[in-house]
Amino acid sequence: MGKTITKIEKSIPDKIILKRVAAYVRVSSGKDAMLHSLSAQVSYYSDMIQHHKGWVYVGVYADEAFTGTKDTRDNFQRLLADCRKGKIDCVITKSISRFARNTVTLLQTVRELKSLGIDVYFEEQNIHSMSSDGELMLTILASYAQEESRSVSENCKWRIRHKFEEGIEHHFTLYGYEKVDGEIKIKDGEAEVVREIFKCYLSGMGITKIAKKLRQDNIPSPKGSSWTLSSVRNVLINEKYMGDMMLQKYYTKDHLCKRSRCNNGELPKYYVEETHPAIISKEDFEKVQKIFSSKNNSMGALRYDYDFKGIVFCGCCGRNYVRKKNYKKYVWKCSAYSKNSREFCVSKQIPDSILHELSDSFEKEIEKIIVLPNNDVKFVFADKSETTKHWVQPSRADSWTYEMKEEAKRKSLERGEM
Numbered sequence: 001m002g003k004t005i006t007k008i009e010k011s012i013p014d015k016i017i018l019k020r021v022a023a024y025v026r027v028s029s030g031k032d033a034m035l036h037s038l039s040a041q042v043s044y045y046s047d048m049i050q051h052h053k054g055w056v057y058v059g060v061y062a063d064e065a066f067t068g069t070k071d072t073r074d075n076f077q078r079l080l081a082d083c084r085k086g087k088i089d090c091v092i093t094k095s096i097s098r099f100a101r102n103t104v105t106l107l108q109t110v111r112e113l114k115s116l117g118i119d120v121y122f123e124e125q126n127i128h129s130m131s132s133d134g135e136l137m138l139t140i141l142a143s144y145a146q147e148e149s150r151s152v153s154e155n156c157k158w159r160i161r162h163k164f165e166e167g168i169e170h171h172f173t174l175y176g177y178e179k180v181d182g183e184i185k186i187k188d189g190e191a192e193v194v195r196e197i198f199k200c201y202l203s204g205m206g207i208t209k210i211a212k213k214l215r216q217d218n219i220p221s222p223k224g225s226s227w228t229l230s231s232v233r234n235v236l237i238n239e240k241y242m243g244d245m246m247l248q249k250y251y252t253k254d255h256l257c258k259r260s261r262c263n264n265g266e267l268p269k270y271y272v273e274e275t276h277p278a279i280i281s282k283e284d285f286e287k288v289q290k291i292f293s294s295k296n297n298s299m300g301a302l303r304y305d306y307d308f309k310g311i312v313f314c315g316c317c318g319r320n321y322v323r324k325k326n327y328k329k330y331v332w333k334c335s336a337y338s339k340n341s342r343e344f345c346v347s348k349q350i351p352d353s354i355l356h357e358l359s360d361s362f363e364k365e366i367e368k369i370i371v372l373p374n375n376d377v378k379f380v381f382a383d384k385s386e387t388t389k390h391w392v393q394p395s396r397a398d399s400w401t402y403e404m405k406e407e408a409k410r411k412s413l414e415r416g417e418m
Contacts, residue, residue: 175222243278
């Protein structure tokens with residue numbers, strides 16, 4: 001007897017699952033033409049997603065960035081955060097170079113999204129990251145994009161350095177001056193403040209008192225905030241105020257991180273005289289430099305251009321750390337605590353030597369250093385990876401050099417204590 005097979009039709013219809021789709025767009029500069037392009041891209045992707053059957057429009061994440069190699073793009077980070085929260089199923093972007101020109105960053109991001117079940121579609125290359133050969137194609141094409149970025153960066157560097165050789169500044173913005181139709185002119189109100197700073201210093205007033213006086217007079221600093229020791233000092237040592245220019249004081253070491261470094265002889269510098277109107281006479285400027293030189297020689301040479309400038313932050317209040325000199329040693333302190341008191345922040349200072357010792361073991365580019373409580377230091381690298389190290393405060397006995405001990409002994413003998 002043959003078996004009988006009866007098909008029982010399903011009674012529950014298929015559930016229609018809508019795909020939540022977002023787009024990411026970016027342009028590389030603040031020019032009007034680029035901003036128009038950004039607006040056009042946002043409109044294009046908004047319309048495309050909203051009119052696609054089976055898709056739910058999440059939004060278009062748009063950045064106006066100065067370089068495709070940096071990962072500080074706010075809306076890009078917001079996109080990744082929403083992906084991690086499970087708000088997005090698919091991301092559409094124009095091309096690999098718009099998403100990231102750093103191969104490592106691209107692959108890390110794509111792999112993370114892939115692990116979350118999120119597909120990234122690169123429209124220009126017609127690549128889905130979730131496809132079987134998607135990662136291989138992305139690796140090859142991203143390498144080309146990164147090399148293109150390096151080539152563009154090297155061409156820009158050559159053009160800027162060629163200008164320096166001809167005595168032409170690349171970019172001029174300075175407190176006390178303004179550019180009018182391409183010509184550098186004195187800005188009267190700010191110039192008067194500069195003259196007052198030099199006048200006070202030459203009369204014997206210290207940098208601390210000058211900064212305090214400017215704050216009391218409610219005069220905004222070059223950055224629009226309160227005057228500090230460093231902002232006053234930067235005015236007093238800037239040769240541009242006597243009408244000259246030192247070109248190529250800083251340089252960019254790596255085209256990926258774009259971090260500016262002080263030029264301590266790695267590249268040639270160019271000193272150009274009488275390039276613009278002077279606010280301070282050369283005689284007064286030289287007098288100030290002589291005072292600085294004599295003070296530095298009596299205290300030991302001060303280094304103001306240092307390795308961790310601008311990347312050390314407080315783990316308690318979030319403010320930046322500043323490098324200070326304690327006796328003959330350098331330490332890093334929270335700026336809130338340094339300028340005010342422990343009432344503003346309870347963070348600890350960390351010796352400069354310790355910070356160098358901790359960072360010397362890393363081969364990767366350090367992007368950010370966060371000094372945490374309990375003698376911990378978090379290092380954030382350019383590839384967004386992190387690591388935390390613990391340090392031990394050196395004892396006072398260990399920190400005393402032979403010369404320091406001999407000096408202390410000499411002073412004790414002079415006081416008749418020994």
